[in-house]
Each structure stands twice: as structure tokens, then as C-alpha cells.
Amino acid sequence: MRSLQSNKVLLDVRNLKVNYKLSGSTIRAVDGVSFTLKKGDRVAIVGESGSGKSTLGLSIIRLCPAEITGEVLLEGLDLLKLEEEEIRKMRGSEVSIIFQDPGSALNPVMRVGEQVMEVFTSHGFSKSEAYNRSLGLLKIVGIPDAGKRMGYYPHQLSGGMKQRIIIAMAIALGPRLIIADEPTSALDVTIQDQILKLIRNLSESKGLSMILITHDMGVAAEVCNYIGIMYAGRILEMGSLEDIFNNPKHPYTLSLMSCIPKGQKGVLKPLPGNVPDMSNLPEGCKFRPRCPYAQEYCRLDEPELVPIEGRLIACNRVR
Amino acid sequence: MISTIKEVLRYKMVLVCVLLLSAFIAMGLFANFIAPYNPLATNLSQSCQPPSLSHPFGTDELGRDILSRVIYGARLTLSIAFAATAVGAAVGIIGGVFSGFYGGAVDMVIQRLTDVLLALPGFLLAIMFIAIMGNNLTTVIVSVALAMIPSFIRMARGLTLQVKELEYVSAAKQLGVRNMKVMTRHIIPNISPTLIAQVTLNLGTAILFISGLGFLGIGIPPPQPEWGTMLGTGSAYIFYAPHIIIFPGLAVFLVVFSFNRIGDRIGEVIAVK
Amino acid sequence: MEIVRGENLSKFYDVKVSTTKSSVLKAVEGVNISIRAKEVFGLVGESGSGKSTLGRLLLWLERPSSGRVLFKDLDLLKAKKKVVKEARRKMQVVFQNPDSSLDPRMKIGKILLEGLECSGYKGNCHDRIKSVVEDVGLRPDVIDMFPHHLSGGMKQRVAVARAILAEPEFIVLDEPTSALDVSVQAQILNLLTEIQKKIGLSYLFISHNLSVVSYVSNRVGVMYLGELVEIGESNEVFNNPLHPYTKLLISSVPSLYMSNKYDVSNYNVIHEGSNGVVKGCKFSPRCPYSDDLCRSKEPKLEGVGHLVSCFHVSGVTNAAR
Numbered sequence: 001m002r003s004l005q006s007n008k009v010l011l012d013v014r015n016l017k018v019n020y021k022l023s024g025s026t027i028r029a030v031d032g033v034s035f036t037l038k039k040g041d042r043v044a045i046v047g048e049s050g051s052g053k054s055t056l057g058l059s060i061i062r063l064c065p066a067e068i069t070g071e072v073l074l075e076g077l078d079l080l081k082l083e084e085e086e087i088r089k090m091r092g093s094e095v096s097i098i099f100q101d102p103g104s105a106l107n108p109v110m111r112v113g114e115q116v117m118e119v120f121t122s123h124g125f126s127k128s129e130a131y132n133r134s135l136g137l138l139k140i141v142g143i144p145d146a147g148k149r150m151g152y153y154p155h156q157l158s159g160g161m162k163q164r165i166i167i168a169m170a171i172a173l174g175p176r177l178i179i180a181d182e183p184t185s186a187l188d189v190t191i192q193d194q195i196l197k198l199i200r201n202l203s204e205s206k207g208l209s210m211i212l213i214t215h216d217m218g219v220a221a222e223v224c225n226y227i228g229i230m231y232a233g234r235i236l237e238m239g240s241l242e243d244i245f246n247n248p249k250h251p252y253t254l255s256l257m258s259c260i261p262k263g264q265k266g267v268l269k270p271l272p273g274n275v276p277d278m279s280n281l282p283e284g285c286k287f288r289p290r291c292p293y294a295q296e297y298c299r300l301d302e303p304e305l306v307p308i309e310g311r312l313i314a315c316n317r318v319r
Numbered sequence: 320m321i322s323t324i325k326e327v328l329r330y331k332m333v334l335v336c337v338l339l340l341s342a343f344i345a346m347g348l349f350a351n352f353i354a355p356y357n358p359l360a361t362n363l364s365q366s367c368q369p370p371s372l373s374h375p376f377g378t379d380e381l382g383r384d385i386l387s388r389v390i391y392g393a394r395l396t397l398s399i400a401f402a403a404t405a406v407g408a409a410v411g412i413i414g415g416v417f418s419g420f421y422g423g424a425v426d427m428v429i430q431r432l433t434d435v436l437l438a439l440p441g442f443l444l445a446i447m448f449i450a451i452m453g454n455n456l457t458t459v460i461v462s463v464a465l466a467m468i469p470s471f472i473r474m475a476r477g478l479t480l481q482v483k484e485l486e487y488v489s490a491a492k493q494l495g496v497r498n499m500k501v502m503t504r505h506i507i508p509n510i511s512p513t514l515i516a517q518v519t520l521n522l523g524t525a526i527l528f529i530s531g532l533g534f535l536g537i538g539i540p541p542p543q544p545e546w547g548t549m550l551g552t553g554s555a556y557i558f559y560a561p562h563i564i565i566f567p568g569l570a571v572f573l574v575v576f577s578f579n580r581i582g583d584r585i586g587e588v589i590a591v592k
Numbered sequence: 593m594e595i596v597r598g599e600n601l602s603k604f605y606d607v608k609v610s611t612t613k614s615s616v617l618k619a620v621e622g623v624n625i626s627i628r629a630k631e632v633f634g635l636v637g638e639s640g641s642g643k644s645t646l647g648r649l650l651l652w653l654e655r656p657s658s659g660r661v662l663f664k665d666l667d668l669l670k671a672k673k674k675v676v677k678e679a680r681r682k683m684q685v686v687f688q689n690p691d692s693s694l695d696p697r698m699k700i701g702k703i704l705l706e707g708l709e710c711s712g713y714k715g716n717c718h719d720r721i722k723s724v725v726e727d728v729g730l731r732p733d734v735i736d737m738f739p740h741h742l743s744g745g746m747k748q749r750v751a752v753a754r755a756i757l758a759e760p761e762f763i764v765l766d767e768p769t770s771a772l773d774v775s776v777q778a779q780i781l782n783l784l785t786e787i788q789k790k791i792g793l794s795y796l797f798i799s800h801n802l803s804v805v806s807y808v809s810n811r812v813g814v815m816y817l818g819e820l821v822e823i824g825e826s827n828e829v830f831n832n833p834l835h836p837y838t839k840l841l842i843s844s845v846p847s848l849y850m851s852n853k854y855d856v857s858n859y860n861v862i863h864e865g866s867n868g869v870v871k872g873c874k875f876s877p878r879c880p881y882s883d884d885l886c887r888s889k890e891p892k893l894e895g896v897g898h899l900v901s902c903f904h905v906s907g908v909t910n911a912a913r
Contacts, residue, residue, distance in 0.1 A: 486689060486692045486693040487692060487693055487695040489648075489653055489687070490685060490693060490751075490754065491695075491706065493651055493680060493683070493684060493685050494684070494706060495680060495681045495758075496706060496710060504698075504706075505695055508695075508697045508698075509695070509696070509697055
């Protein structure tokens with residue numbers, strides 16, 4: 001199933017930082033994130049609100065109106081150093097993004113078929129070629145009666161159908177990487193299941209790599225083979241899905257997993273406190289105020305993300 | 320609150336307008352002490368004098384000092400504008416909130432009454448009312464208020480419809496808070512910001528209506544120094560003694576402009592929040 | 593003992609499809625539900641299931657198109673206004689969105705005072721408010737703050753405090769944790785269960801999140817397109833779902849724990865928004881077991897203890913399983 005190139009690194013993010021400047025203070029939405037993604041792999045970036053996960057996804061494709069530093073190497077090419085025109089060409093063709101709300105991502109006064117075709121025609125395809133390819137795409141993403149549905153307006157389609165159209169537009173030009181930002185959060189659970197399976201199958205069959213941003217660990221488990229846990233702009237733990245889920249090591253990961261209700265059994269052990277205020281972060285380890293194992297050295301030293309036993313982890317105690 | 324005021328005053332022009340308006344209001348309040356002459360005192364030998372040291376704004380066709388008349392006019396015009404807007408806003412907002420909150424038959428009756436009022440453009444409605452009731456202080460205030468009521472009803476009703484579905488209103492109802500209390504405690508405070516912007520803009524409109532009526536000769540009757548009335552009686556002398564209409568006209572312009580600029584700015588600040 | 597009962601509740605809305613046509617949206621249709629004292633009744637369903645509407649009907653926030661709501665045997669439609677008002681006070685609500693459930697122009701203290709006044713409390717209001725604020729896990733200094741100073745979790749705690757101050761016997765919680773982060777969600781869930789046990793309240797816990805519902809509920813009802821299709825003890829329904837829709841729901845939940853997955857590959861994927869089913873079982877277009885009977889007649893909720901509304905399951909009693 002995996003191609004021969006499956007060991008090649010597709011995306012190498014090095015010390016990515018995204019800073020927002022707000023009336024005097026600087027918000028470090030992404031504070032030095034580094035990770036690699038191999039071809040065909042799907043990594044989930046999991047975090048709560050304010051963790052910086054959406055900013056991370058948007059900054060890779062430079063859709064963030066903020067100051068971005070570091071390196072984002074797509075098969076060796078640094079996306080952050082490209083000119084505006086060059087990065088614009090890459091969006092949609094090399095790297096695609098799928099957003100959360102399918103309703104607002106589609107033009108309400110344009111037929112969906114035309115919108116998919118537009119992806120092709122704006123990249124040099126003829127109208128008839130665009131039509132054929134669009135029709136094919138709609139079939140691939142599982143829209144029945146595709147010919148008829150090409151002529152539908154977005155409001156005539158359900159949420160799940162609209163998201164399928166978005167996915168079709170995202171994979172249209174055969175991108176190497178797809179960034180999906182909470183792609184199913186706005187959908188019902190039964191529809192979500194269908195869409196997640198579709199995303200996973202497409203990724204596997206076309207060898208597409210993916211960064212899936214979500215707050216839901218279950219969603220991460222359904223789709224991805226790697227997972228990174230984000231908190232206050234930093235990655236605290238990252239590794240293969242099985243590793244992390246079967247043997248979570250970082251206190252935050254442990255807490256997150258024990259917060260999820262597991263049927264009637266088990267007691268919920270909630271994390272005390274609130275998600276951090278990004279304009280007022282604590283010294284040292286950002287998770288320290290809520291960590292049940294916090295020590296004095298956690299306040300003095302901000303832990304680095306280092307490889308330990310086959311995964312990356314940022315915790316002074318584990319080291 | 321304070322931050323909203325600071326935000327509104329961020330632009331110099333808005334600040335200038337606020338100061339200008341304050342000056343006019345002060346003029347109106349302290350007219351007795353500021354005006355050099357009695358605004359009603361005629362002196363035919365001094366008729367149509369251009370601006371001079373003794374009469375900085377000149378004199379009108381009956382020899383009355385225009386500066387004093389403009390100063391007293393501020394009192395008259397502004398107080399009528401405030402009164403008319405207050406009445407119009409009060410009736411309109413209460414009607415609109417009831418209409419939106421209760422819906423059903425109440426809504427229907429109030430909206431059809433509004434339709435009747437809207438059948439004529441505001442100014443024409445005011446003219447019609449004056450034509451029927453004659454022109455004096457009370458009828459002018461009422462006619463201008465009537466012209467403003469429909470816009471307040473519509474706006475208040477629309478805002479109420481938006482707010483009444485919000486969950487804190489449902490929570491209050493479930494707690495057993497009586498309808499009147501829900502309207503005064505929850506609905507009105509939350510729709511106030513937009514309404515305040517509307518009131519400010521309407522003050523400008525009120526002044527235009529009042530002056531318009533005065534200009535046509537069916538507003539505050541002469542010899543009262545209402546700016547519009549001054550414009551009306553002085554219009555015959557526009558080529559011979561233009562200063563007679565320039566100064567009251569300038570006053571109307573400055574006050575209406577100021578109300579509009581301030582009202583617009585308040586609206587912008589509210590929209591962003 | 594029964595606290596709240598809904599009998600044959602329906603709520604229809606007239607919806608304008610175009611300038612000349614309007615159709616009827618059947619948000620809730622023929623629902624019978626009974627909630628006992630000190631019980632947590634979970635109500636699950638997806639969007640369009642009518643679960644929120646059912647909650648509002650039971651609270652008497654909206655009048656049903658047909659059917660009746662009884663609060664401790666008091667028929668809310670027939671009773672006098674004053675009596676109904678008193679009964680409604682005993683049924684409180686916590687909504688989903690922490691931002692719109694508190695009046696942004698009122699201080700927390702005033703918001704809570706409103707709840708207390710309505711309960712006719714005769715003692716020292718300030719002390720009572722302070723004590724409930726602490727009970728929900730907040731510091732007393734929030735009383736002087738405005739809602740926008742508080743985080744989502746804190747605002748929900750205020751909403752819970754407001755509900756408790758009215759001294760209710762029954763609370764409808766409509767997706768109370770869905771807008772919160774996972775870590776905060778857990779805190780609020782624990783708070784809710786703690787309060788329920790301490791005061792002895794009944795809850796109608798509405799949510800689309802099955803893991804949350806299965807954690808908090810004693811009994812559970814599953815809704816689909818305005819109808820209750822399955823009711824039973826919580827662990828019964830989740831470990832042994834009878835209705836095909838319930839099986840689909842459970843299998844669809846993305847989960848770390850792959851248990852409880854049923855084979856749903858043979859379910860039909862429906863596409864357009866509304867169902868458009870005129871006759872028979874509303875789930876039949878999606879159901880792999882549907883036949884002519886399902887498409888012509890409407891099944892009713894049947895059973896003892898564990899009820900289900902399906903022709904292909906009825907006839908099997910609790911004992912036989």
C-alpha cells in the first residue's frame with residue numbers, strides 16, 4: 001500500500017514561530033514548533049482552544065496575517081522564503097487547505113460544479129477538460145448522481161455533501177499535502193464518520209500527506225497515524241498514534257485522555273484551571289500551573305522537545 | 320462606557336463637532352447673559368445693516384440684531400429638536416419593543432399604524448399635521464415627533480426580535496421574571512447602543528425638519544428667532560442683504576453636521592463591538 | 593415518582609419554502625417521555641432530531657402544537673397562570689452557549705440575584721448567593737464582574753448557579769458542555785453530577801455527544817427526526833442497542849476505544865438535507881433492514897424497560913434477551 005517513497009520526508013518544519021502584535025504586547029501563538037512529516041503520513045495536531053493549532057496549520061501555507069519566522073521545507077523548498085505570487089500558486093496545487101465550515105467556504109451564488117471547475121480553469125485547463133475532471137472528482141468523493149449535482153447551488157446540499165465538494169476542490173490539482181482544520185466539527189456525528197473515512201481513504205489511495213487539526217482525540221485516532229499534542233503554542237508530545245495512546249507520557253496528554261468520558265465506568269479526572277491566557281503566560285514550562293507533577297525546576301527551565309524512546313516529548317520530569 | 324466614549328472621540332473631527340455642539344448648547348442655555356441685544360427689539364432705522372462692530376452679524380429687515388437672534392435661536396431650535404426627538408424616540412422605542420416582544424396581534428396593530436405614518440414621507444407628514452392643527456410650539460414638536468416615530472419603531476422592533484431569542488432572555492422568562500421586567504431589564508439595555516446612535520442622527524434630522532417648517536412659514540411663527548423662520552423671512556433679501564440668511568443658515572448647517580458626524584461615529588463604534 | 597411528563601407532544605412549524613409555498617416542519621412528533629425524581633435522563637440525537645425543541649416544550653418555553661406537559665401531575669396547559677409560573681420556576685435550564693446565556697450588560701451578582709428573587713427566598717440574599725457561587729466552584733469576587741471577564745467554563749458555572757438559586761426540582765441541560773474545551777468540559781460534568789446528587793435534582797441532559805451522555809445518564813432516549821426511537825437504561829442502550837439508528841450512532845463516534853462498533857457498511861448514505869419521508873418509518877431510507885412494512889406503517893415505541901420503535905425488533909421482550 002505504501003509507495004517506495006514512503007520513507008522520504010515531505011515536510012520539515014523547523015522552529016516555526018508565529019507572533020501577533022496586539023496594541024503593545026506580542027502574542028506568541030506558535031512558539032518554536034519543529035516536526036517532520038513523511039510522504040503518505042497523516043499527523044494530527046491535537047489541542048484545545050488557544051493552543052495555536054489552527055495558527056500552525058494556517059502559517060504553513062502563509063495564510064496568517066502575522067509575523068512568521070523559522071523554516072517550512074516542502075521537499076527542500078522553504079515556503080516561508082517564497083514571494084507572495086509563488087506561494088499563491090502553491091496553494092491549491094501543491095498544498096491544499098480544508099476549513100471547518102463548508103457553508104462559508106462555498107460561494108452561495110455559484111453552482112458547485114462551476115466552483116470545482118474554477119480550480120481547474122484558473123490553472124490553465126480548458127473548460128471541457130475542467131468539466132470532465134470535476135465530474136470525475138465528484139464521483140471520487142462519493143457524491144451520487146454527480147452529473148445532476150454539478151448544477152446544484154450550495155444551499156441545496158447538506159453539510160456533508162458540501163464538505164465533500166470542498167474536499168474535491170482540495171484534491172483537484174493533486175497536491176502533495178492537505179491541511180485540514182477541524183474539517184468535521186460542524187457536522188453531525190454520522191456524517192462526520194463518513195467524511196473522516198473518505199479523507200482517510202483518499203489519503204491512502206493517492207499517497208496524500210495530511211496535517212489534521214482537531215480538538216477531538218477520537219477524530220485523530222480514526223484518521224491519522226501520527227499525533228502531536230499542542231499547548232500554549234508548543235508541541236508537548238509527538239509520536240505514532242499507537243505509542244501515544246497506549247502509553248501517554250506527558251502529564252498534559254495523560255490529563256487530556258482522562259478527561260474523556262468512557263461510558264459508565266471510570267471517573268472523570270478533570271484538569272484544574274483554564275486554558276492559558278496567551279498574553280500572560282507563566283515562566284518556564286507553560287503547562288506547569290496545571291500539572292500535578294510540577295517541580296521547582298519546571299518553573300526555571302522551559303523543557304525542550306526532545307526524542308525519548310521513539311517519540312518527542314517536552315517535559316523536564318520525563319527527562 | 321468610558322472606553323466607548325474614548326473610542327468615539329478618537330477622531331479630531333468628531334471632537335470638534337462635540338465642542339461645537341457644546342458651544343451651541345451653552346449659547347442656548349445662557350442666552351440671557353450672552354446676547355448683546357433683545358432679539359425681539361426692532362429698530363427700523365437700522366434695517367438690513369451689514370455686519371459691523373456694534374452688530375457683528377448685522378441686522379435683519381426689521382433692524383433686529385442677528386447675533387442675538389442666532390443666540391436665542393439656539394435655545395429655541397435645540398430645545399424643540401430635543402423635545403421632539405425625545406417624544407418620538409420614547410413613543411417609537413416603546414412601540415417597537417412591545418411590537419417585537421409580544422408579536423402576534425400586538426405586533427400587527429402597531430405595524431399597521433406605523434404603515435399609516437409611513438404612507439407620507441416624514442417632512443410631508445409634518446406639514447400635513449401643521450396644516451390641520453395650525454402652527455405653534457406644541458404642534459411643531461408633535462409633528463416632528465410623529466415624523467420620527469416610524470423609524471424608531473422599525474429599528475427597535477428589529478433589534479428586539481434579535482435579542483429576544485437569545486438565551487439569557489429565555490432564562491429570565493423561565494425564572495418567572497414578568498414580561499415588563501424582561502423588556503426593561505434585559506431587552507432595552509441591550510438594544511440601547513444602536514438606538515443611541517439613531518437618536519443622535521435623528522436630532523440632526525429634527526433640526527432640519529423644524530428649520531424646514533420655519534423656512535416655509537409654517538414652523539415656529541415669527542417674531543420668534545427660530546433659525547428656520549429667520550431663513551424664511553429673510554430669504555426675500557438674499558441678494559440685497561445676504562447676511563440675514565447666511566448666519567442662521569450657517570448655524571443650522573453646523574449643528575446638523577455635528578449631530579450627523581457624532582451619530583455616525585457612535586454607530587461605527589457600536590458596530591465593531 | 594414522576595417529576596415531568598410529556599404526553600404525545602408535537603411541535604410543528606410553518607416554513608416558507610418559496611414566496612407562494614410553505615411546508616410544515618415537524619420538529620417533534622408524538623413524543624411520550626417521563627422523567628423520574630432524582631434521575632438523569634439523557635437525550636441524544638443529531639441536528640434535526642428535535643431534542644432541543646423537546647427540552648423547550650417541557651420547560652413550557654414554547655407551547656406544543658398538540659399534546660400536554662405535566663409537572664408533577666399538573667397539566668400546564670389547563671392550570672392557572674400563577675400556578676404555571678410557579679411550576680416553571682421549579683424547572684430550570686442551562687443552555688449551550690456560555691456567551692449568550694448571560695446578559696452581557698449585567699454584573700454576575702445581579703444575574704444571580706434575579707434567579708434568587710424569583711424563588712421568593714426570604715433570607716439574606718447576599719449570603720445565599722455567595723454560598724452557591726462557592727458551591728459551583730467560583731471565587732466570590734466574580735459577583736462584581738461582568739460576563740465578558742469570565743472564561744467559558746466560568747460562565748457555565750454561573751449559569752448553573754443561576755439555575756440552582758431558583759430552587760428547582762428539574763433542570764434541562766441543553767448541550768451544557770459542547771462549547772467548552774475538553775479539560776473544562778470534564779470539570780463541568782463533574783460539577784453537574786455532584787450537584788445533582790447533593791440536591792437530589794432530576795436532569796434532562798441533551799447532547800449529541802454519546803460519550804458524555806453515557807457517562808452522566810441513568811436512562812437514555814434516542815431521537816431521530818422528531819421521534820423517540822429507543823429508550824432504556826443507559827448501559828443497556830449503549831451496550832445492547834436495539835434500534836438500527838442507535839447502532840449507527842454508536843458506531844459513528846470516533847473513538848480511541850474501538851469497542852462498541854457495529855457493522856454499518858450496509859446502511860444507505862442519504863444526501864439531501866430533509867428526509868421527505870411521508871409514510872412509514874422515518875429511518876427506512878437509511879436502514880438496511882427496511883421492507884415494505886417499514887415504508888408503509890409507522891412503528892411505535894414498544895417494550896418493557898428497554899423500549900424501541902422498530903418492526904424488526906419488537907416482539908422481543910427484556911426477559912428474552
